[in-house]
Amino acid sequence: MADSAWIPSIAPAVSTQTSASRHTVLVRVTHWITTLCFFALLVTGIEILISHPRFYWGEVGNALTPSLFDIPIPASRGAVKTGYSFVLPDQNGWSRSLHFQAGWLMVFTGFLYVVSGLYAGHFRKTLLPAKSDLSRRVLWREIGNHLRFKPPSAAEAWSYNILQRLTYLLVIFVLFPLIIWTGLAMSPAFTSAFPAAVNVFGGQQSARTIHFFVTLFLVLFLLVHILMVCLAGFKSRMRAMITGRVDALKEQS
Amino acid sequence: MSNPSRRKLITAGLAATAGASGIAVAAKLADQYGLIPPDHGGIYGPGQTLTYAAHRLLTHNSLAREFPRSQISNPAYVNGKPPKDEVFTRLQAGGFADWRLTVDGMVARPASFSVRELKSYPSSTQITHLACEEGWSFIAEWTGVPLSHVLNLVGILPQAKYVVFLTIQRRWWGSVDMEDALHPQTLITYGMNGGNLPAGNGGPLRLRVPRQLGYKSLKYITHMTVTDSVKGFGKGLGASSPEGGYAWYAGI
Numbered sequence: 032m033a034d035s036a037w038i039p040s041i042a043p044a045v046s047t048q049t050s051a052s053r054h055t056v057l058v059r060v061t062h063w064i065t066t067l068c069f070f071a072l073l074v075t076g077i078e079i080l081i082s083h084p085r086f087y088w089g090e091v092g093n094a095l096t097p098s099l100f101d102i103p104i105p106a107s108r109g110a111v112k113t114g115y116s117f118v119l120p121d122q123n124g125w126s127r128s129l130h131f132q133a134g135w136l137m138v139f140t141g142f143l144y145v146v147s148g149l150y151a152g153h154f155r156k157t158l159l160p161a162k163s164d165l166s167r168r169v170l171w172r173e174i175g176n177h178l179r180f181k182p183p184s185a186a187e188a189w190s191y192n193i194l195q196r197l198t199y200l201l202v203i204f205v206l207f208p209l210i211i212w213t214g215l216a217m218s219p220a221f222t223s224a225f226p227a228a229v230n231v232f233g234g235q236q237s238a239r240t241i242h243f244f245v246t247l248f249l250v251l252f253l254l255v256h257i258l259m260v261c262l263a264g265f266k267s268r269m270r271a272m273i274t275g276r277v278d279a280l281k282e283q284s
Numbered sequence: 285m286s287n288p289s290r291r292k293l294i295t296a297g298l299a300a301t302a303g304a305s306g307i308a309v310a311a312k313l314a315d316q317y318g319l320i321p322p323d324h325g326g327i328y329g330p331g332q333t334l335t336y337a338a339h340r341l342l343t344h345n346s347l348a349r350e351f352p353r354s355q356i357s358n359p360a361y362v363n364g365k366p367p368k369d370e371v372f373t374r375l376q377a378g379g380f381a382d383w384r385l386t387v388d389g390m391v392a393r394p395a396s397f398s399v400r401e402l403k404s405y406p407s408s409t410q411i412t413h414l415a416c417e418e419g420w421s422f423i424a425e426w427t428g429v430p431l432s433h434v435l436n437l438v439g440i441l442p443q444a445k446y447v448v449f450l451t452i453q454r455r456w457w458g459s460v461d462m463e464d465a466l467h468p469q470t471l472i473t474y475g476m477n478g479g480n481l482p483a484g485n486g487g488p489l490r491l492r493v494p495r496q497l498g499y500k501s502l503k504y505i506t507h508m509t510v511t512d513s514v515k516g517f518g519k520g521l522g523a524s525s526p527e528g529g530y531a532w533y534a535g536i
Contacts, residue, residue, distance in 0.1 A: 095361055124529020217536060218535060224343040235421060
């Protein structure tokens with residue numbers, strides 16, 4: 032109710048919501064579990080990557096085939112010629128096990144978040160952009176505000192602007208599904224049951240390469256996300272995502 | 285005043301009890317249907333178990349993708365070098381005529397096969413992808429005798445659950461469950477790309493499990509034991525790979 036009744040131009044309405052919850056318990060809990068899983072997946076993903084820091088397109092790729100591109104880092108295995116005279120310590124064993132375990136937890140968490148979000152109308156109410164916001168004028172204004180590092184108004188502590196909405200929708204409904212899909216497409220067992228899952232990408236190595244690029248986009252999102260939290264007020268935004276509370280009066284000053 | 289909180293407490297208690305008993309029943313059912321891998325313990329046990337159980341339910345009887353001849357990798361990739369010890373060198377010098385694959389355990393007729401004998405059985409050829417956990421891969425044509433054929437020859441007993449493989453390299457060993465052991469694409473491979481399986485690729489005999497990563501396709505196999513439990517082998521995790529942190533089940 033509070034969501035639909037709220038009007039940005041009426042400032043006092045903001046301060047009356049001091050005791051209301053900015054984020055539901057479910058959003059807060061799933062946010063931090065996802066954060067934990069993401070870091071585990073990122074670190075272990077890098078560990079797995081450095082055992083063969085070369086990328087290919089198509090079905091196959093190995094030290095005897097030309098690569099699409101190489102990451103100019105030393106490897107943790109001797110099979111790849113990296114140009115470095117040393118081999119890094121190999122941490123693939125636990126890295127792979129943790130990668131998949133964190134993947135499972137993240138998938139369960141994401142499933143819970145999406146299903147409850149759809150059920151509660153979370154995406155429709157807080158993330159689906161208003162038609163009027165999709166005009167070129169509004170978009171340019173928001174991009175301009177962001178590029179000038181203009182701090183958000185107090186009202187924005189309670190709602191998302193159009194760029195945030197589009198970015199979150201992209202991350203939740205495009206990038207995360209794609210990283211899960213490309214991960215599954217690298218599985219010889221999964222693709223034995225669902226060959227189309229890998230064939231649409233043109234092969235297992237293509238899936239691996241896309242998995243890498245989606246990771247880059249997710250890391251880029253994370254960096255911008257953290258930057259925006261800092262610009263908007265690190266303490267207040269962290270408090271909102273941990274306790275759910277927003278100190279409206281402070282936001283206004 | 286205490287009513288709502290008491291109701292909450294009772295609801296939470298009931299939910300917790302239902303959840304705990306649900307998990308207990310699920311674990312029992314999962315074990316009964318062979319959905320628990322040997323490396324289900326430890327901090328990564330939940331992840332290994334979820335992957336194995338999900339794959340066993342989703343990939344029942346599915347076949348690994350096969351490719352046209354034109355997609356065979358040329359040159360074939362060779363990972364690592366064959367053993368250099370005296371025993372292997374001597375067998376290699378003799379054209380592997382004295383290489384034996386012995387089968388024992390829960391079988392009606394324990395036996396020992398030469399490479400020549402294995403080649404005399406109906407063969408199966410597949411053009412499949414071999415992907416290493418490191419990230420590289422290649423496609424080759426593999427020829428061998430289906431493991432199920434050999435298991436039928438020796439007659440596996442009904443309580444059999446795993447086939448344990450030992451290789452000429454003590455540190456490399458492993459096992460597959462009966463679903464993979466009896467799968468039509470699981471081969472004891474002796475040929476590759478039309479010729480004998482090169483020593484660098486695991487010749488004279490290599491297990492081929494194309495629905496799992498390369499490390500499951502053990503090279504230089506010498507011994508098979510059919511068993512109902514892998515507890516008595518190594519640290520009881522079913523393979524050398526989990527002892528190094530890698531999943532026993534490598535379907536990913």
